[in-house]
Amino acid sequence: MDYYTPGQMAERFDLTLDTLRYYEKAGLLRQVDRAPSGHRRYRADDAELLHLIRCLRDTDMPIARLREFAELVRAGDHTIPERVEVLQSHQRRLDEHIAELRVRQAAIQHKIEYYLGVLADGGVDSAAPTPAPASASASASAPASIPDDHTSRPVEEAL
Numbered sequence: 001m002d003y004y005t006p007g008q009m010a011e012r013f014d015l016t017l018d019t020l021r022y023y024e025k026a027g028l029l030r031q032v033d034r035a036p037s038g039h040r041r042y043r044a045d046d047a048e049l050l051h052l053i054r055c056l057r058d059t060d061m062p063i064a065r066l067r068e069f070a071e072l073v074r075a076g077d078h079t080i081p082e083r084v085e086v087l088q089s090h091q092r093r094l095d096e097h098i099a100e101l102r103v104r105q106a107a108i109q110h111k112i113e114y115y116l117g118v119l120a121d122g123g124v125d126s127a128a129p130t131p132a133p134a135s136a137s138a139s140a141s142a143p144a145s146i147p148d149d150h151t152s153r154p155v156e157e158a159l
Contacts, residue, residue: 003033003041012047013054027067028053030074049073059094 004012010020023029029049032040042050049070056066069086072079118124 002044003035004043004047006040006042009042009047009050013050015054023050023053026063028063028070056090059090060097061090065090 006017006020009015010017013020015023024032029042029046032042032046035041053066053070056069057063061069065086069083072083072086
């Protein structure tokens with residue numbers, strides 16, 4: 001049987017040793033074997049479970065839900081239907097989150113395209129000084145150059 005040291009596991013999964021210990025204490029991994037010297041050593045099935053735990057954690061599955069999933073894995077194959085439900089539920093939440101991110105990504109892309117259009121039209125004079133804000137000492141008879149509300153100009157210009 002192949003065994004892995006904590007350092008090997010941490011390096012393999014890009015974790016700190018503290019995170020690896022935390023996962024053990026949180027009940028995400030089974031009781032880790034010990035070498036005759038007393039050092040912790042991990043089996044191949046620990047590595048497989050840690051790979052899945054890392055994947056689920058990286059996609060924001062809460063620790064409590066991860067613990068439930070790990071307990072189902074340790075309980076045996078009769079829990080496979082429940083494991084499938086846990087993973088499907090997580091997949092649905094992940095799909096929703098990805099959809100939200102895509103909407104935000106589209107908004108960012110729209111803004112990039114808008115700014116590139118402004119630059120292409122020569123609408124920005126980088127040498128022009130930025131107007132100073134109106135001060136209290138400014139002439140009361142001077143016309144206001146800044147609208148009182150944002151309704152008189154497109155949102156694009158405001159940002």
